[in-house]
Amino acid sequence: MDRYSYQMYELLHLAFAPARALSEATTQMLKSPFHPLANTTLARNLAASAELFERMTRRYGKPVFGFEPVQIDGEPVPIVEEHVWSKPFCRLLHFKREFAGAAPRQSKLLIVAPMSGHYATLLRGTVETFLPSHDVYITDWSDARAVPLSEGRFDLEDYIDYIDEILTHLSRERDGVPLHTLGVCQASVPLIGAIAVKEAANDPHAPESMVLMGGPIDPRVNPTAVNNLAEKRGINWFRQHCIHTVPFPNAGMGRKVYPGFLQLSGFMAMNIERHVSAHLEMFNHLVEGDGDSAEKHRDFYDEYLAVMDLTAEFYLQTVEEIFIKHALPLGLLRHRGELIDLHAIRHTALLTVEGEKDDISGVGQTYAAQTLCAKIPPERRMHYLQAGVGHYGVFNGSRFRTEIAPRIRAFFLEMEHAPMMAM
Template sequence: MDRMSYQIYEMLHLAFAPARAMTDALLHTIKNPLNPLHHTTLGRNIAASAELFERMTRRYGKPMFGLDTTLVDGEEVEIVEEFVWQRPFCGLLHFNRQFAGAPPKQSKLLIVAPMSGHYATLLRGTVEAFLPTHDVYITDWADARTVPLVEGGFDLDDYVDYLADMMRHLSRQKDGVPLHTLGVCQASVPLICAIAAMEAANDPDYPESTVLMGGPIDTRVAPTAVNRLAEQRGIEWFRRHCIHTVPFPHAAMGRQVYPGFLQLSGFMSMNFERHVSAHLEMFNHLVEGDGDSAEKHRDFYDEYLAVMDLTAEFYLQTVERVFIRHEVPLGLMRHRDKLIDLKAIRRTALFTVEGEKDDISGVGQTEAALDLCAGVPAARKAHYLQLGVGHYGVFNGSRFRSHIAPRICDFTRQMESVEA
């Protein structure tokens, strides 16, 4: 039955299609200002019920970043999104700021989004915060169910290769502009491994600095429920219960994946009561005519419910090597059969950021990178713990904008003047 879950999910999605269409038609009819029911309590209740049903049974597509402009030194600048590097499982998206005159001298920032179920747009707030101060790029990971089998697989080694290739593409050696990198959550591990591999090979295209935010570098430190679950169940449980075959009619039909809908069920179950409460509140907002509050709910869940499939090989390797075997802190992590030695990092500065209430990556798990990267001079290492925020607040929200982002900007500027 587990192996048939993806097919059953697809059939249920199709089975609900007529009901969604009828509900959508009902919603538009009730909300028509010419309909007498539109102005009644009964009509608002029917419309609210119809909208919630449609939203809870739809498949959410990939969101847009929607960042059209930013302010640079008080000047409003238009933004054009463009891909500057492309591979089957990832594109490097550049937020190209269209300056009227000569652009200011600002460093490049490569933001490495986590490949953990949500799209890179989850970091919209992260990107937005750095657009005034940096030339920003972000990894736009592909949904595995959209990548045909003919394109091959994608595992942890490929992830590291992709990041190294991107850093070479953006290297200071190309144009003299410093490159800084920022890895969020799961992305912290392959990012630090890619930099270590480049440093060990004396690669001239290393980044000026890397910022690791809420990443599982050493999950033995302050283990969370997520960490304990991985160790208790073991890799074979995940292989049996989490891996499925992409069915027809998707482009990746036949590919082994960890499906997005399973990941979403895991996300939702962690805070099930909160999500139920949020939907009940939205229902009440719609009935009361509180459009602003309802719109905030829509915006959040349009992003939160948009999920993508991960390749089976990448997912299983990450669970086993990062969360079960703790290969990074134990010095056992390998890339293409070569041992990853974090002590090889000498020239890239390191800044770790954690959230006091993070229930995904416990306090101390990311900071552990500072000791593991013993080759980085003390003057080029720093740590910051943000009080009062959870995992999401490490890279988004008001405290991120007012406290974390400014510290990252200060760190990148300082490191450009501190000798490696």
């Protein structure tokens, strides 16, 4: 039955289409100021029920960043999104700031988004926080079900290759401007891997610094439920139960993937009580006419419920190498036949950031990079543990904006002005 789950998912989505359409029409009708029952308790309850049903059965498409002009030195600066590099499984998105006068000379920042089921827009708050101070780029990963089989495969080694090429692309265009990098969650592993590959080859395009945030550099440290599940099940279980074939009519039909809807069900199951409570709260907000609170709920779940498929080879290789074999901290992770040696990193500065309440990457898993990258001089290595935040709070939210991001900016500036020691 497992191998037909994707087909059943598609069929159920189509089967609910008439009911979704009716629910949406009912919501609009009952909210119309011209409806005679619009302001009654009965109408508000019916409208709230119809909206929740429609939202819980719809498929959420890829969100957009859609930034409004940002304030830079007291002036509103429009943001224009442009794709400056692309391959089948990723596009490099640049947030071009259209200054009225001469653009300030600011360093570049590459944000490497995780390929873990959600789109890069999950880091909207991360990007927005750095727009006033940096020229920001982000990896915009493709949904595997939308990539035709003819484009080939994509695994963890390809991910590292993509980052390697992006670093070279940005380095060649920076005209002496420093290039910093920031890897979030799962992306921390291929980012540090790509930088190690560059430094081992004495590649001049290695970045000035890397910030690793809530990433599973060494999942053996303070293991979480996610880590324990991988070791308990073993790779064959994941191969048998998590891999499915993209069905018609998707462009990537025939491709083996880890479907986004399975990933989402896992996310939801980890905190099911919280999600049920949040939807009940939204229902009450709608009935009470609290539009602002309901809109915050919509915005969050429009992002959270938008998921993408991962290629089977990438997903299985990541689970096996990173979470079961612990190949990175043991020095056994290979790239194109060569061992990835984190001791090769000597010039790129390192900042590790963790959240005290992170239940995805436990405290200490990211910090492990400090020990593994032993050849980076002590004055070019820093660690920060943010109190009171979980996994999401490491890279988004008020604590990130007011406490974490300022420390990252200060780290960038310090590394730019610190004299580079001979290695």
